[in-house]
Amino acid sequence: MAIKAQRGERRSTALSKERIVHAAIEILDAEGETALTFRALAARLETGAGAIYWHVADKDALLAAATNAVIARATAHVGIRGKPRQVIRSIALSVFDTIDAHPWIGSQLARTPWESAMLHICEGIGRQLLALGVPDRMLFDSWSALVSYILGVAGQNAANARIANPHIDRQDLFSAVIARWAEFASDENAFIHKVAKQLRNHDDRAQFLAGIDFILAGITSKCE
């Protein structure tokens, strides 16, 4: 039997957009944003770098598809039953937790609000506001405030978490900055000095939820 391997053999499994996106997510989760290169991806898929372009337009499209896939998976099973306020909280938290678990999504959120996963979130929040009996004149503003807050804050939070070096404990980094801000009391930092202790011990997730509750309370109070 003659061995046939002149120019690199073909991989056994056929390539597909789905397989490419899946492999991309694995790299992003395991090694972070900087590790996702077409060369690394091609190596993992046992193909040439150029082959990927047959299935995916470019790197932006790849990241958009990866983001959409992860968000879709995470929000698909969010309960629609329950009290409206509680459902809104759980939609918000599922977005927050998903972005926290896949910090590379943070920088992509703004670039891909156009995919189906985003529609699902937007629709979910809107529906609960209807169930809450928010009057028509306030519906759009209320919806917009909630969705903006959820995507904006979750996105920024992920970007914080993403700040490069996984070797440095983020809590330590944060504490150091706060300490620098708070260590000397002056006219310039009277407030920060006052809340320094809470800043040091704060929990991003709890703060995120507290913000949601303020918005919900604001909506309720304006309904009256």
Added chain:
Amino acid sequence: MAIKAQRGERRSTALSKERIVHAAIEILDAEGETALTFRALAARLETGAGAIYWHVADKDALLAAATNAVIARATAHVGIRGKPRQVIRSIALSVFDTIDAHPWIGSQLARTPWESAMLHICEGIGRQLLALGVPDRMLFDSWSALVSYILGVAGQNAANARIANPHIDRQDLFSAVIARWAEFASDENAFIHKVAKQLRNHDDRAQFLAGIDFILAGITSKCE
């Protein structure tokens, strides 16, 4: 007179971190994020690419310094006088407008919350909450919600504005997506369909402010 120009003459004005950051901001504002390369920056400053590294650690540091400079300039003159609610609104709007005018800041916000400009914003918001008479138990949550919202939403908004192509009108792009979402009425998009008209005509800045007002109303209602 002998002409002396063996290895490229030196530029007349001395280099400095300040001059470098200033030139970087000009490039970012005029041509966008992708145009800021060390080669382009060196050309504009009439120097070698490597010279910049004597004054700035790396590209991250350069972007951080540029962000801080722009935010500092914009928030320095925000009035501290006036009713607390109104001052909070104007701080929020100055951040929003600054980021809108310099969209490249959007992606940097999360990476540089540690600079002095950010302290100024944080302190400004906090002070107004004190003036508003927010009780201690709610002070930190209220402050966190407002600051998160301002930075998060303004950041995402800039990232939207940044979506590459300046040739394509963003409003058109947005309308097209909404249209796609809203064009068929189904169980999947009942809410979006309902607010489609407002979505098409919405004003990002007004929505941003409406969100601030919901949070302020929420804080007030929880104070009672």
Added chain:
DNA sequence: ACCTGAACACCGTTCAAGT
């Protein structure tokens, strides 16, 4: 139709060499 991998046109960053 789909895949391969060399080649192209870039990057950020370093560093020996200059003043």
Added chain:
DNA sequence: ACCTGAACACCGTTCAAGT
């Protein structure tokens, strides 16, 4: 101390050539 610019080690993307 400060600057120069070639060199290094990468990128994303293209494309002629293969199956």
